[in-house]
Amino acid sequence: MLQDRLARVRDRMRKNNLEQIIVTQPQSIFYLTGMWCNPMDRLDALIVTQDSCRMLCYVLAVIEPEDCQVSVYADTGETVRRLSEMLDPVATGVDGWLHSRFLLPLMQLRTDIPFSVSRCVEEARMIKTPQEIALLRRASEITDSVFADALGKLREGMTELELGGVFSESFERHGVGRFAGDPMVCFGAGSAEPHHAPGNARLRPGDAVSVDTGKRIDGYFSDMTRTVFFRRATEEQRRVYQVVLEANLAALEAVKPGVLLSEIHQAACRVIERAGYGAYYPHRTSHGIGIDCHEEPTDASDRRIPVEEGMCFSIEPGIYLPGNFGVRIEDLVVVTANGYSLLNHAPKDFTIME
Numbered sequence: 001m002l003q004d005r006l007a008r009v010r011d012r013m014r015k016n017n018l019e020q021i022i023v024t025q026p027q028s029i030f031y032l033t034g035m036w037c038n039p040m041d042r043l044d045a046l047i048v049t050q051d052s053c054r055m056l057c058y059v060l061a062v063i064e065p066e067d068c069q070v071s072v073y074a075d076t077g078e079t080v081r082r083l084s085e086m087l088d089p090v091a092t093g094v095d096g097w098l099h100s101r102f103l104l105p106l107m108q109l110r111t112d113i114p115f116s117v118s119r120c121v122e123e124a125r126m127i128k129t130p131q132e133i134a135l136l137r138r139a140s141e142i143t144d145s146v147f148a149d150a151l152g153k154l155r156e157g158m159t160e161l162e163l164g165g166v167f168s169e170s171f172e173r174h175g176v177g178r179f180a181g182d183p184m185v186c187f188g189a190g191s192a193e194p195h196h197a198p199g200n201a202r203l204r205p206g207d208a209v210s211v212d213t214g215k216r217i218d219g220y221f222s223d224m225t226r227t228v229f230f231r232r233a234t235e236e237q238r239r240v241y242q243v244v245l246e247a248n249l250a251a252l253e254a255v256k257p258g259v260l261l262s263e264i265h266q267a268a269c270r271v272i273e274r275a276g277y278g279a280y281y282p283h284r285t286s287h288g289i290g291i292d293c294h295e296e297p298t299d300a301s302d303r304r305i306p307v308e309e310g311m312c313f314s315i316e317p318g319i320y321l322p323g324n325f326g327v328r329i330e331d332l333v334v335v336t337a338n339g340y341s342l343l344n345h346a347p348k349d350f351t352i353m354e
């Protein structure tokens with residue numbers, strides 16, 4: 001077990017009056033043990049109390065953390081009963097990943113246990129350790145190089161999927177496998193869809209080329225978006241690009257401990273609204289990143305999450321003009337004592353690629 005992380009989680013448990021928590025998200029189990037489990041449709045669970053760690057784990061999983069009593073099961077069912085027998089009759093927090101098909105029978109078996117939702121591990125994960133920050137920094141450095149390499153290989157008539165392949169090959173040259181997400185490559189009107197599925201659209205002069213990609217490298221994700229224009233750009237494309245760039249910089253400027261994530265979003269929105277494009281910015285500005293590409297803290301206007309030193313999140317404003325083109329510029333930041341440290345250094349000035 002990773003004792004410094006376990007101590008943070010136990011601290012959160014005390015603050016939330018939880019004597020025991022059930023952790024089932026593989027990313028959270030990795031956070032606490034350093035090892036990956038992959039239960040797929042099965043149930044793996046780590047049970048943490050103030051003085052013990054126990055784990056219920058599928059027999060083929062390779063996970064064997066030290067200082068943790070592991071109880072293995074095979075494909076014979078009865079896993080919920082096994083889990084129910086491992087629990088103490090105390091206030092118990094359950095993470096958001098325990099499927100209702102396991103949780104509901106568990107609650108029937110243990111009517112003596114008061115269950116509630118636990119965010120203890122997610123909250124601990126929000127504040128990165130120096131070791132985690134080093135891994136996040138390295139993942140972003142690799143992603144910066146991949147963009148520099150792959151965006152230089154645009155050619156007329158190539159498809160979005162082909163450019164995606166160029167990015168994947170470049171990651172592979174940096175020793176990063178094809179797992180964990182293909183690049184989201186968008187040409188022309190595709191760039192106006194914030195969650196575009198790359199396909200066989202072919203690159204034409206005048207297209208916006210927007211690429212959003214990140215990889216989990218040694219456990220920690222990168223996530224970056226750059227938008228460039230192929231061979232030429234209209235006045236409107238230039239104008240929209242400048243507005244998004246200004247929104248990106250205004251949001252970055254707002255990052256420091258104590259501000260609310262929603263205030264960072266507002267800083268980006270103000271720039272976009274003032275330019276008359278408010279109706280074309282439909283999504284949040286930030287999401288936390290770490291072992292997951294999207295994790296706490298996420299920016300939602302109804303949640304008041306203060307920014308703290310050690311948090312890592314994206315800054316990714318965009319403008320999307322349906323059927324026409326879109327621009328998004330995304331960087332990652334780590335919050336420092338007085339502001340932020342940028343993890344991405346790929347250029348973001350308005351660029352026309354030949």
Ligand SMILES: [Mn+2]
Nearest residue numbers: 223314316330
């Ligand atoms: Mn992102």
